[in-house]
Amino acid sequence: MSAPSSTARSAPPRQAARPVRSRRHRYLPPQHGAWAMLLLPYAAAVCVTGPRWPHLPLLGAWLAGYLFSYYALLAVKTGRTDRVRPQLLLYGVAAASLVAPVLVARPGVLGYAPLYALLAAVNVGYARGRRERALLNDLASVAQSVLMVFVVATVAGSPPAELSAVAGVVGAYLVGTVLYVKTMIRERDSVGYRWASGAYHVAALVAVVAAGWGPAVAGVFVLLLLRAALLPGRRLAPVRVGMVELVGALLVFAAVVGHWA
Template sequence: MAMRMNPWVPNQHGAWPMVTIPPLVGLFWCLKIWDSVSPVDRGDGLHGTAGMVLAFLAVTVAWVVGYLAFFAGGILMRARNATMRRRAVAPTAVYGAVAGVAAALALVLQPHLLWWSFVFLPLVGVAVYETWRGTPRSLASGVATTAASAFVVPVAATIGLGASLPVSGGVTWTSNLFTAAVVDALPPAVWVSFLWLLLYTVGTVLYVKTMIRQKGDRAWLLGSQIFHLAAVVLVVATVAVRYVHWAAWAVAVVVFVAALWRSRAVPASAAAGTPWPPKKVGIREIPLHAGVAVAGIMAALFYDGPLILFIG
């Protein structure tokens, strides 16, 4: 089977929602924040709308193609025969180069994005290390990759801020490069969207393990259910965050209650003899993952709070 694996085309279909949904939610936050910036505070040209669009596209390419490079690189690191290693070299190099160029372009357009290296380098490092040691599907790797995916949302939101004059004029390669002011200026509602996505994807890692690799393990099942219950409590508590629209919050609550139910009901169904192959498990996650995306998008669309930004 390993010999038939194509390093150019990932076969981990369940990873695609994690790869595509965060940039989608982030896009709506990016545009909402840009729309909230006063016209007199907006930049021009590559320091304004054009630069924002290019920076968002560059970050999206870096993220998506970076995943492709990670997949091919994982095959390269784990391959037990020379033929498979040779097949994985080209896609790892090509995807890695494209992702690197895209990331560099984003940094040239909006240097403040370099601050996010403090977040992504440790998370990617954990995922790469787990792959190198032969445990790419460990809990640590799953949490690291899902956390990295969720952080794409606030990264995209700061791209909207990056096209404003306070940022484009105040954060350059020679001034305030690692300032946290841009991140501090993100509305709390952005972090609520991030939290919803993070809690759901981490919960999915636990749930899928109870259905496949840790099937029948009562400790894993209990841990998954406790996490999902805690997630429901945390999501319900986000109603207290100002300017999080009630409709977005309600959608998120429904999704997480449904996720809690399936964390108990589906493993019980499998234990009773109902077939639950990996493909079926993954397909059943699509509506819930879409629901989290809708909640995050609604939080952005309906946001009507203030936007305070100062670079000094």
């Protein structure tokens, strides 16, 4: 008699745990790597230009805009807008409210809207075809993140061209991350992706050295090349892959700030 009662006592907690997990992820997408892609360009550019008060609402609008786009693309993919309507309303209102003071203070940022719209259209096309993990779709997302470097410069009143090197370093890192992570997770058995990732990282290192962006930046890209050459095939858990990339993002940030700030 004790065994069934023990089972009965243990079953309810398991059943109750499911809605707790669903509530936790209902308003936060399970894409932990996206946060580094969002924050690295913004933080590096702010540190180089120096902070201005519109940078704060810009950050909020940038994050809310990402969250809105995630659920909007999910609606496109599934055709079920009703399932994500609360998230779309919350993040849409938040993004619009936060970007408003930025536009009032720096109307020049509207000049980036066509580029973001074009890149978002790429995302929509791949979401509609349920191919959101395609390489070109990932690169479109990288381009959106790199554009934030120039948006931050415009908000700071600096010529965007002055941050072209910062955008170059950040973009080179993020493109390499896309290729490297594919060799570790979704394309880990693809020899072609391993060669492409390795060749890209060699080319990125050569470009960094040729551009004269300093020994710190070059040293970081040496480490990035080593991780792209040595880690594929080692069957690391996704969380460990993410931890390696978090360290990489922090090293890129430190090198950029140390060289240009």
